[in-house]
Amino acid sequence: MSAISHGDPNIRVLIPEERIQARVQELASEIRAEIGHGPITCIGVLKGSFIFMADLVRALGGPVRCEFLGVSSYHGGTRSTGVVRISEDLRHPIEGHHCLLVEDIVDTGLTMDYLRHFLEGRKPASVRTVALLDKPGHREVEITADHVGFTIPDEFVVGYGLDLGELYRNLPFIAVYTP
Ligand code: 5GP
Numbered sequence: 675m676s677a678i679s680h681g682d683p684n685i686r687v688l689i690p691e692e693r694i695q696a697r698v699q700e701l702a703s704e705i706r707a708e709i710g711h712g713p714i715t716c717i718g719v720l721k722g723s724f725i726f727m728a729d730l731v732r733a734l735g736g737p738v739r740c741e742f743l744g745v746s747s748y749h750g751g752t753r754s755t756g757v758v759r760i761s762e763d764l765r766h767p768i769e770g771h772h773c774l775l776v777e778d779i780v781d782t783g784l785t786m787d788y789l790r791h792f793l794e795g796r797k798p799a800s801v802r803t804v805a806l807l808d809k810p811g812h813r814e815v816e817i818t819a820d821h822v823g824f825t826i827p828d829e830f831v832v833g834y835g836l837d838l839g840e841l842y843r844n845l846p847f848i849a850v851y852t853p
Contacts, residue, residue: 689848697823702733713737715771720744722778725835726806758788773798778835779807783815
């Protein structure tokens with residue numbers, strides 16, 4: 675584990691930028707191997723997945739549609755409230771599409787479980803899921819993403835799209851935040 679702190683004593687690098695970039699390429703190959711080379715509708719969960727989504731869709735190549743879902747469940751704290759609310763719906767129908775739900779992190783699993791059912795209700799051809807990070811130590815619903823970038827310990831992380839009170843999303847690495 676690196677000691678780089680970017681000048682902020684509260685953060686410690688957990689996954690450096692190069693490892694993330696290499697893993698994103700591998701995930702894209704795994705996903706293409708399963709879904710094939712036809713169109714994929716990638717559905718990014720805002721805001722946390724926006725950087726992962728941007729890197730992943732470029733690594734996927736081929737025909738890709740980009741959609742976003744706005745979801746709120748944290749309200750700026752470091753623990754889930756357990757309530758999932760859609761704040762921004764899809765802009766286009768996904769009926770008949772091969773969909774890929776793109777999440778930053780699976781923690782309790784409540785968000786991914788809710789969104790998978792939500793998408794299945796729109797009659798897509800298929801729904802697969804990818805999460806950059808998996809924190810299995812804190813599950814409340816038995817769910818695992820079909821594709822996982824990194825399994826991490828039960829610690830609060832920031833960077834590469836993940837925030838604390840809307841800050842730190844722009845860090846190019848994943849870091850553990852300790853107050
Ligand atoms: P879940 O519903 O699985 O508990 O949580 C999913 C959402 O909670 C994620 O999409 C993310 O927005 C937020 N979340 C869970 N763990 C963390 C974490 O360690 N850091 C940050 N910044 N957000 C987290």
